[in-house]
Amino acid sequence: MTLAPLTATATGSRHGSDVTDRTELIRRFTRSAATTDSPVTPNRAILSWLEENRRTFRHEVTRIPFADLAGWRFDAASGDLGHDSGRFFTVEGLRIHTDVHDWMQPIINQPEIGILGFVAKEFDGVLHFLMQAKMEPGNINSVQLSPTVQATRSNYTGVHRGRPITFLEHFVPPTAGQVLVDSLQSEQGAWFLRKRNRNIVVEITEEPPELPDFRWLTLGQIHRLLGFDDVVNMDARTVLSSIPLGPRVEDQGAYQSLTDVLSWLTRVRATSELSQRYRPLREVEGWQLTEDRIRHREGRYFQVIAAAVSAANREVASWTQPLFEPIGLGVTAFLVRPIGGVLHLLAHARVEAGLANVAEIAPTVQCCPDNYADLPPSRQPRFLTEALTTTGSLVRYNTVLSEEGGRFFEARSRYRIVEVPEDFPLDVPPDFAWISVHQASTLLRYDGYLNVQARTLIAALLATL
Amino acid sequence: MTLAPLTATATGSRHGSDVTDRTELIRRFTRSAATTDSPVTPNRAILSWLEENRRTFRHEVTRIPFADLAGWRFDAASGDLGHDSGRFFTVEGLRIHTDVHDWMQPIINQPEIGILGFVAKEFDGVLHFLMQAKMEPGNINSVQLSPTVQATRSNYTGVHRGRPITFLEHFVPPTAGQVLVDSLQSEQGAWFLRKRNRNIVVEITEEPPELPDFRWLTLGQIHRLLGFDDVVNMDARTVLSSIPLGPRVEDQGAYQSLTDVLSWLTRVRATSELSQRYRPLREVEGWQLTEDRIRHREGRYFQVIAAAVSAANREVASWTQPLFEPIGLGVTAFLVRPIGGVLHLLAHARVEAGLANVAEIAPTVQCCPDNYADLPPSRQPRFLTEALTTTGSLVRYNTVLSEEGGRFFEARSRYRIVEVPEDFPLDVPPDFAWISVHQASTLLRYDGYLNVQARTLIAALLATL
Numbered sequence: 002m003t004l005a006p007l008t009a010t011a012t013g014s015r016h017g018s019d020v021t022d023r024t025e026l027i028r029r030f031t032r033s034a035a036t037t038d039s040p041v042t043p044n045r046a047i048l049s050w051l052e053e054n055r056r057t058f059r060h061e062v063t064r065i066p067f068a069d070l071a072g073w074r075f076d077a078a079s080g081d082l083g084h085d086s087g088r089f090f091t092v093e094g095l096r097i098h099t100d101v102h103d104w105m106q107p108i109i110n111q112p113e114i115g116i117l118g119f120v121a122k123e124f125d126g127v128l129h130f131l132m133q134a135k136m137e138p139g140n141i142n143s144v145q146l147s148p149t150v151q152a153t154r155s156n157y158t159g160v161h162r163g164r165p166i167t168f169l170e171h172f173v174p175p176t177a178g179q180v181l182v183d184s185l186q187s188e189q190g191a192w193f194l195r196k197r198n199r200n201i202v203v204e205i206t207e208e209p210p211e212l213p214d215f216r217w218l219t220l221g222q223i224h225r226l227l228g229f230d231d232v233v234n235m236d237a238r239t240v241l242s243s244i245p246l247g248p249r250v251e252d253q254g255a256y257q258s259l260t261d262v263l264s265w266l267t268r269v270r271a272t273s274e275l276s277q278r279y280r281p282l283r284e285v286e287g288w289q290l291t292e293d294r295i296r297h298r299e300g301r302y303f304q305v306i307a308a309a310v311s312a313a314n315r316e317v318a319s320w321t322q323p324l325f326e327p328i329g330l331g332v333t334a335f336l337v338r339p340i341g342g343v344l345h346l347l348a349h350a351r352v353e354a355g356l357a358n359v360a361e362i363a364p365t366v367q368c369c370p371d372n373y374a375d376l377p378p379s380r381q382p383r384f385l386t387e388a389l390t391t392t393g394s395l396v397r398y399n400t401v402l403s404e405e406g407g408r409f410f411e412a413r414s415r416y417r418i419v420e421v422p423e424d425f426p427l428d429v430p431p432d433f434a435w436i437s438v439h440q441a442s443t444l445l446r447y448d449g450y451l452n453v454q455a456r457t458l459i460a461a462l463l464a465t466l
Numbered sequence: 467m468t469l470a471p472l473t474a475t476a477t478g479s480r481h482g483s484d485v486t487d488r489t490e491l492i493r494r495f496t497r498s499a500a501t502t503d504s505p506v507t508p509n510r511a512i513l514s515w516l517e518e519n520r521r522t523f524r525h526e527v528t529r530i531p532f533a534d535l536a537g538w539r540f541d542a543a544s545g546d547l548g549h550d551s552g553r554f555f556t557v558e559g560l561r562i563h564t565d566v567h568d569w570m571q572p573i574i575n576q577p578e579i580g581i582l583g584f585v586a587k588e589f590d591g592v593l594h595f596l597m598q599a600k601m602e603p604g605n606i607n608s609v610q611l612s613p614t615v616q617a618t619r620s621n622y623t624g625v626h627r628g629r630p631i632t633f634l635e636h637f638v639p640p641t642a643g644q645v646l647v648d649s650l651q652s653e654q655g656a657w658f659l660r661k662r663n664r665n666i667v668v669e670i671t672e673e674p675p676e677l678p679d680f681r682w683l684t685l686g687q688i689h690r691l692l693g694f695d696d697v698v699n700m701d702a703r704t705v706l707s708s709i710p711l712g713p714r715v716e717d718q719g720a721y722q723s724l725t726d727v728l729s730w731l732t733r734v735r736a737t738s739e740l741s742q743r744y745r746p747l748r749e750v751e752g753w754q755l756t757e758d759r760i761r762h763r764e765g766r767y768f769q770v771i772a773a774a775v776s777a778a779n780r781e782v783a784s785w786t787q788p789l790f791e792p793i794g795l796g797v798t799a800f801l802v803r804p805i806g807g808v809l810h811l812l813a814h815a816r817v818e819a820g821l822a823n824v825a826e827i828a829p830t831v832q833c834c835p836d837n838y839a840d841l842p843p844s845r846q847p848r849f850l851t852e853a854l855t856t857t858g859s860l861v862r863y864n865t866v867l868s869e870e871g872g873r874f875f876e877a878r879s880r881y882r883i884v885e886v887p888e889d890f891p892l893d894v895p896p897d898f899a900w901i902s903v904h905q906a907s908t909l910l911r912y913d914g915y916l917n918v919q920a921r922t923l924i925a926a927l928l929a930t931l
Contacts, residue, residue, distance in 0.1 A: 018717040019724040019908065020485070026725070114736040114824075154737075174896070183729035185736065185823070195822075199736040201729075252483040259484040260491070263911070264648035264666075271579040271650065271664040272619075279744065357660075357822055358650070358913065359579075431639075443484065446728070447912045448823065 026181060027247045030220060033128040034246055034463070037221035041124045044222060051232070054134035054214050055144045060312030062138050062410070066293045067307045070321045080283025080290075082305070082323055088113075088155040090408075092295075092305055092323055094280035095194060097354045100273060105285040107295055107305055108355055109325065109408065110194045113154040114185065117236045118172045118201040120149040120209070121181065122217065128204070129217035131168070132237065137406025138310040139324055141413065145234040145403065146226065149215070167212065171203050178203030182243050185448040186456065187361060189404065190353025192303065192325050194277070197357070197449070200240045220244065224464030230401040231413070235457065238402070242456035243445045246463050255437035256340045256427065265434045266450070269350035270359040277354070301372050303327045306410060324410040329371030330401070331414030333454045334388035335462070336365045337397065338421045338435075345435040346462075347384070347421075351452065361452040362444070365433070383430065388419055395420040398461045414454070418462055438462065491646060492712045495685060498593040499711055499928070502686035506589045509687060516697070519599035519679050520609045525777030527603050527875070531758045532772045535786045545748025545755075547770070547788055553578075553620040555873075557760075557770055557788055559745035560659060562819045565738060570750040572760055572770055573820055574790065574873060575659045578619040579650065582701045583637045583666040585614040585674070586646065587682065593669070594682035596633070597702065602871025603775040604789055606878065610699035610868065611691065614680070632677065636668050643668030647708050650913040651921065652826060654869065655818025657768065657790050659742070662822070662914070665705045685709065689929030695866040696878070700922065703867070707921035708910045711928050720902035721805045721892065730899045731915070734815035735824040742819070766837050768792045771875060789875040794836030795866070796879030798919045799853035800927070801830045802862065803886045803900075810900040811927075812849070812886075816917065826917040827909070830898070848895065853884055860885040863926045879919070883927055903927065 038044045067075070072085050083091035090111035097104055120131040135147035152166045171178045182202040187193075218226075223241065226232050233241075257265070283290075287298055295305040304326050311319040336347040351363035368382040397418040404412035427435060441459055444450035451459065503509045532540070537550050548556035555576035562569055585596040600612035617631045636643045647667040652658075683691075688706065691697050698706075722730070748755075752763055760770040769791050776784040801812040816828035831853040838846050862883040869877035892900060906924055909915035916924065 017719055019720070019905070020717055022723045022725065112741055113739075116736070180725060180729040183725070183732045185732055199732055201732070252485055254482055255484070258487045260487065260645060260648070264645040267648045267650055267664055267666070267913075271581070274578075276577055440484070447915075448732075449913070 023245070027245050029128055030244050031246050032126075033130075033220040034224060035221060036127050036219040037225060039124070039127070039129065039217075039219050039222060041129055042216045042218055042222070044225070047216070047218070047222065047226070050216060051134055051144065051146070055142065057213070058134070058136035058144050058312060060136055060138065060143055060310060063309045064293060065307050065309045065321065068292070069309070070307050070323070073307075073321065073323060075282070079281035082282065089153070092282060093194070094282045094285035095354060096276075096278045096280045098274065098276040098278075099352055105280055105287060106302070106354065107282060107285060107288060108194045109192055109196070111153070111196055115153040115156075115198045116150055116169075116172055116201065117148050117198050117240050118150040118203065119240055120168055120171050120178065121202055121204045122206070123204075124217065127219055129219055130202075130223065131209070131215055132218050132223070134214045134216075135234070136312055137234070138308060138312075138322070139406035139408065139410040139412065140231070140234075140403060141411050142231055145406070146232055146237055147234045148237050148240050151236045167215075168209065171205055172201060178205040182240070184243060184446065186239055186243070186451075186453070187356060187449055188453050190356040190361070190452060192355065192409070194355040195357040196355070198236075198239070200243050202240065202244065227461050227464045228400060231403050234403065235405045235453065238457040238460045239453055241460040242451070242463070244463075245442050245446070246466070250438045250442050250463070250466065252439050253343045253437065254341060255343060255440055256345055256435045259440055259443065262434060262436050262440055262444075266350050266360065266362060269352070269432055273352050273359055275352055275356070275359045301328060308410065325408060325412070326410040327369065327412045329369045331369045331412075332366055332385065332388065332417070333364050333414045333458065334366040334384075334417040334419060335455075335458050336384055336387055336419055336421050336425070337462070338423065338425055340427065340435060343437055345437050346441060347429065348434050348436045348441075348455070350432045350434070353452070356452075358449050362436070362441070362450055362455055363452045364455050364458050367454050387421060388417055391419040391421070397465050398458070400461070402457060416458055416461060418458060418465070438466070488710070492710050494593055495709050496711050497591075498595075498685040499689060500686060501592050501684040502690060504589070504592070504594065504682075504684050504687060506594055507681045507683055507687070509690070512681070512683070512687065512691070515681060516599055516609065516611070520607065522678070523599070523601035523609050523777060525601055525603065525608055525775060528774045529758060530772050530774045530786065533757070534774070535772050535788070538772075538786065538788060540747070544746035547747065554618070557747060558659070559747045559750035560819065561741075561743045561745045563739065563741040563743075564817055570745055570752060571767070571819065572747060572750060572753060573659045574657055574661070576618070576661055580618040580621075580663045581615055581634075581637055581666065582613050582663050582705050583615040583668065584705055585633055585636050585643065586667055586669045587671070588669075589682065592684055594684055595667075595688065596674070596680055597683050597688070599679045599681075600699070601777055602699070603773060603777075603787070604871035604873065604875040604877065605696070605699075605868060606876050607696055610871070611697055611702055612699045613702050613705050616701045632680075633674065636670055637666060643670040647705070649708060649911065651704055651708070651916075651918070652821060652914055653918050655821040655826070655917060657820065657874070659820040660822040661820070663701075663704070665708050667705065667709065692926050692929045693865060696868050699868065700870045700918065703922040703925045704918055706925040707916070707928070709928075710907050710911070711931070715903045715907050715928070715931065717904050718808045718902065719806060720808060720905055721810055721900045724905055724908065727899060727901050727905050727909075731815050731825065731827060734817070734897055738817045738824055740817055740821070740824045766793060767834075773875065790873060790877070791875040792834065792877045794834045796834045796877075797831055797850065797853065797882070798829050798879045798923065799831040799849075799882040799884060800920075800923050801849055801852055801884055801886050801890070802927070803888065803890055805892065805900060808902055810902050811906060812894065813899050813901045813906075813920070815897045815899070818917070821917075823914050827901070827906070827915055827920055828917045829920050829923050832919050852886060853882055856884040856886070862930050863923070865926070867922060881923055881926060883923060883930070903931070
């Protein structure tokens with residue numbers, strides 16, 4: 002992140018072409034992905050290390066009345082739920098108007114941009130990534146594997162009055178490492194208002210201290226862990242998705258040119274109506290505030306709860322906070338198929354309530370089937386049947402994963418990648434498009450093209466290639 | 467924008483690699499840029515055609531009291547200035563909090579995404595672009611050259627009850643042309659809240675009707691017109707900036723890798739505070755509402771005025787509307803220099819009040835010197851002296867251009883591209899970076915990387931290469 006000294010450039014540029022630079026980076030990542038075990042942290046030691054940390058970081062989460070939240074209160078005028086410091090996040094109301102619907106809902110407003118960062122380092126010429134066994138209150142199993150650093154700006158500027166963030170210095174000048182990957186990416190548009198995080202990988206050469214809750218793993222080892230339910234957390238998955246790999250994802254002939262793919266998304270963004278207006282939380286219609294939850298009047302979608310968290314070893318030892326608790330298990334799936342020998346994903350340009358840019362590329366299916374239980378087949382989510390009923394070797398990925406446990410209480414979804422036969426129609430509705438894996442990987446280099454659910458599935462897909 | 471029929475893909479993909487596709491597109495654009503005159507519209511006929519249209523579309527703009535606006539009113543509760551239809555735009559208040567300042571100001575909220583689109587067509591194997599001689603009320607000279615279509619969604623969905631938009635059909639399925647360029651780009655962050663437009667070029671093969679206010683020009687011809695004051699309008703310039711050219715902008719060694727450039731901007735976006743909160747216009751501190759203007763208490767920055775427009779030939783014949791009138795002539799400049807034989811721009815990652823993504827890449831200098839007149843040298847904008855005092859052959863571009871005349875009244879800036887000597891420091895403040903022309907051109911393929919002032923200068927720079 003720092004500029005090269007003058008001497009390095011006096012005789013010319015220090016870089017080759019952008020294509021050359023990128024190719025070299027992909028070569029190094031690919032070598033790490035091909036390394037499926039490592040003496041640095043042998044596979045046989047990983048799950049026991051995770052279990053050990055689950056014991057160390059065991060914690061209890063108790064539902065409490067909102068009145069028992071410490072430091073959090075409903076604003077007297079607006080009813081918005083916020084922290085006394087004015088930091089962290091607020092739960093506000095939002096009125097959303099789209100081409101087809103008009104509704105209000107509670108939403109999380111957290112305008113600051115957090116860091117989701119991996120520290121990488123070569124051991125014996127192979128890049129390893131420093132993973133943290135991290136407790137989050139919303140995790141169904143307390144501890145999951147996170148990036149090296151997972152911090153909101155409130156965290157790292159000390160608003161929480163807790164301990165310093167371990168390894169944060171590698172992401173902040175003047176001691177920052179060499180950046181390999183760095184972009185801003187969105188979080189769940191259904192629950193967050195314009196939330197973005199910095200997804201970053203930095204390479205270091207020095208030897209950091211060994212800590213019991215951190216381990217160095219190759220990409221190949223992390224890919225294997227993606228096959229387990231609820232092990233690799235959402236923040237790790239989104240950063241992993243932005244790591245480009247080859248040669249299986251190289252720039253081959255695609256069904257549509259990248260120009261066409263960009264234009265397809267631009268068209269949906271430009272022609273879809275998405276009006277997002279703040280509403281005081283107390284005026285949000287269709288939602289009920291009780292002593293201990295804010296719930297939809299039909300019990301659908303999600304509820305906002307208050308929780309007391311007691312844990313042995315976090316930045317602060319115990320605290321209370323609001324959490325969003327989704328109703329039901331989600332289904333998140335990409336249909337994939339080869340076109341002309343090149344693997345393609347069926348992408349959906351999906352408008353979501355809180356997105357900053359109207360629509361992002363989402364998986365083919367992204368829903369909670371419970372919300373559609375009463376509706377006839379014609380109103381079921383498109384492609385849900387194909388995503389759920391395919392079995393056998395066509396199912397390339399099928400794992401239950403958790404959303405971020407710092408904001409969401411036991412929010413889980415079944416993530417699936419399902420191959421459809423070659424006679425599956427290439428002609429799809431106008432808000433869907435077939436994109437190649439290479440095109441998805443290219444777009445992940447830039448801000449705000451793929452939503453967080455799509456990024457999880459890209460990480461999973463890269464693990465299967 | 468439509469998918470290829472099934473038959474075209476049954477035997478494989480219809481595209482080569484993304485790199486191949488892009489290279490072919492650049493070849494065609496470059497050929498058009500190298501064509502500096504054309505029998506389709508000879509150079510000697512262009513300025514007389516423009517003058518003829520200035521006579522045809524002559525119009526009068528009169529300042530009026532806000533009370534005389536038809537269809538526009540101040541909301542009784544908030545004081546926001548809006549249209550009775552709820553469309554077009556509103557003038558609201560915004561409270562902005564950054565790392566260094568906290569202020570309020572009026573701002574234009576126009577959440578819909580407009581189209582800025584060129585229709586292109588080959589004549590004798592050379593791409594020509596259909597330019598419109600378009601009247602806008604804020605233009606100092608009534609008519610400037612615009613893209614083929616320049617329309618808000620309110621325009622093209624008929625909220626203004628005016629005439630249909632000429633040539634709009636080429637941008638809308640089912641008759642849309644082949645897309646060559648398509649992205650969403652921001653407008654002025656100082657005056658607009660999260661405003662974006664679709665910047666698009668489509669190629670057609672059919673022969674459209676000849677109309678007196680439209681002419682086909684090559685890129686080379688348009689580039690020449692960019693050398694005249696107030697001729698090529700802002701909407702044309704922003705689309706032109708997104709047209710990639712070679713070989714002078716090809717992927718050569720750059721001072722920093724594209725990864726480093728992306729990381730530099732990501733760091734500024736992630737670590738700069740930018741809180742944007744709606745305030746009712748009547749509560750905006752530091753601004754005064756009079757009978758016929760909303761002005762800053764010290765007379766700085768800009769004022770909001772009301773105008774009556776009478777014109778002979780527009781979608782509707784006469785109307786009233788609010789306009790933003792900046793105070794003073796702006797200065798907008800890139801310092802450039804070769805590094806290792808490759809031309810680089812000194813880019814500024816600039817936080818602006820209304821941007822959707824905190825900061826975008828701005829020119830080295832972007833200011834209105836009048837606002838700094840009373841301040842000591844130490845508080846003058848950085849690099850302003852270099853931008854203004856350089857003379858002779860080092861000045862690569864020096865032209866006064868207008869901002870968009872549909873919202874802004876006689877908003878003009880002196881746009882300059884100034885080459886600095888080889889001993890000019892490569893080590894620059896952390897919110898500045900040297901980027902190659904190729905890197906700027908790559909980023910323009912994606913949404914929201916370069917601000918509108920930088921895009922004007924990129925268009926001008928491409929014209930000089």
